[in-house]
Amino acid sequence: MTVETMFIDSGVVVAGKIVLTGWTVGEDDPVTFRLETSDGRVGEAGVECCVRFDRADVAELYGHAAIDVGCAIGIAVEPFAGLDLVGATLTLTVLDAAGDIVHAQAFAMARLVVGPDGVAADQRWPIDLVIGGALFAPAVARALQWGLDGGCAVETPHIFLDSWARVGGGVIVSGWIENAATRQLVVLTDTLDAARAGSDLATFDRPDVADAMRRRGAAVETSHHGFLTTLPLVDRESARLFVLADDGGRMRPLGALALAADRIDSVENALNNFTTHFGGGALPSPAVMVRHVRPLLTGQSAPAVTHEVLRLREPTAPPRLSVIVPLYARPFLLRAILANQAAYPAGTEFIYVSDDPRQHLVVRNYLIDRRGLIDRPTTLVINGGNYGFSVANAIGARVATAPLLLFQNSDVWIEDGQALTVAAAELDQGRFGIVGFRLLYEDDTLQHDGMVLRRGRHVHDLFAAEHLGKGLPPEPIAADAAMTIGVPAVTGAMMMIARDWYDALGGFDPGYVRGDFEDADLCLRSVAGGRPVGLVRTGGMRHLERQSLVHSGGDALRSAITYLNCIRFNARWHEDLAA
Known part of the structure; x- marks a missing residue:
């Protein structure tokens, strides 16, 4: 796409789409739009429709014979979940088919103003241009017109x-x-920014409603009067939902539902009900999860534009190994983390990344108060927000100075650091691209001994990571057996990798939510790049497992996040794993 120049004048969110209005004097239509917030969160969506209209003023200014240089553009809103679209200053970037940037500008999304007489002409006319096309489902288009x-x-x-x-x-x-x-x-919000129709509403049995209808003498056509649906991005000014019936192409209002405070439910109950009514006794299908739940739970990752680095003790010589430990909740684990520094080999530096704003002050004060007791090179990183597993580790990697990186959870305890020396030697010799470790529970049973990737019926036959032997006593290692073996994948709770290889792979994928499947994904990328994954089977390492995750939501929320991450993982790797 060759664009001499272009500009986007305005944009609104309407019925689950973003409608942008502007002009371009290029011959081809825009292909992709990217929006970025001031704190670095990014969303990207392809153009679903582009309607040209006359802009004689622009054509004359640029000496173009054709005057249809104006454009009304429609894109999906779901890829921008987690971004504050309305009332914020955004950076809008336009990409061509090759992914090259052809235009960038500052941009502010307007709120659609809905008055007693509908939407004013200055905001309405671009919507009218695209409403007759394929941007909206027919029933949604008719409801929106209403x-x-x-x-x-x-x-x-x-x-x-x-x-x-x-x-x-x-x-x-x-x-x-x-x-x-x-x-x-x-179902349409009163602010007209979100809508759901047809199969996006799950219906279910409500015999109590049917009985009440019969007592009134109303016609009962079905036993399924209950409904549940999601609306992915809803303006916080929305106060009501309009329910409309599409009667042969004519929209008939059935009533309004007030989003009242006395009807607010917990996230846990809402997600459990979603699973029940969309899953029919099992997990909902991957397609349903991607359409309904991913926009709700997947906030866009920020590239850590704000973080503070506090060097508690500088190294006296260049370190060989950087241990990166993200901290989230459970600040009491710092006591064990500091006490455990002595178990690591000489030449180790420690990077603690505080990723929980609620605990920043506690973590900072605890480490500063004990600064005089720290005798190993130690750095504290204070993140500007809760960025999650992948980004927190990426920040730690950027701050780290050693050629080897050890990603470690805060709930891992080292009794014998010999395994770290073995792993470093394996990486130096080039036998493996990533090395993990045998990890034990406090009762000496296995927590991790490598991971395998197998289909699971509970996740609609998708591949999921399994810890073989978990909870069982570890198998003894024969005296003549190799201390390090090849495995399909290892956990990110304790994973060593050379910095240059980590950088070449692009690190952990921040598209995964809150710490599931990033490790298996990185391992498969390493294997695909020609470097296998190894496991050091000596003992001496313990993992209490998920000490932080218990503070990141209830069972329903955690289950939904894990399933979404499984779906993302399979979108990338299913074909290779099935081969």
């Missing part, structure tokens, strides 16, 4: 909201609608 024209609904006895929960930037809503399963329904 809202743009000033359509409104009030609370009625024919629909009811049982509960709603704000999850990330969106909501999960559940209630009942009379004859829900036999109607073509659309």
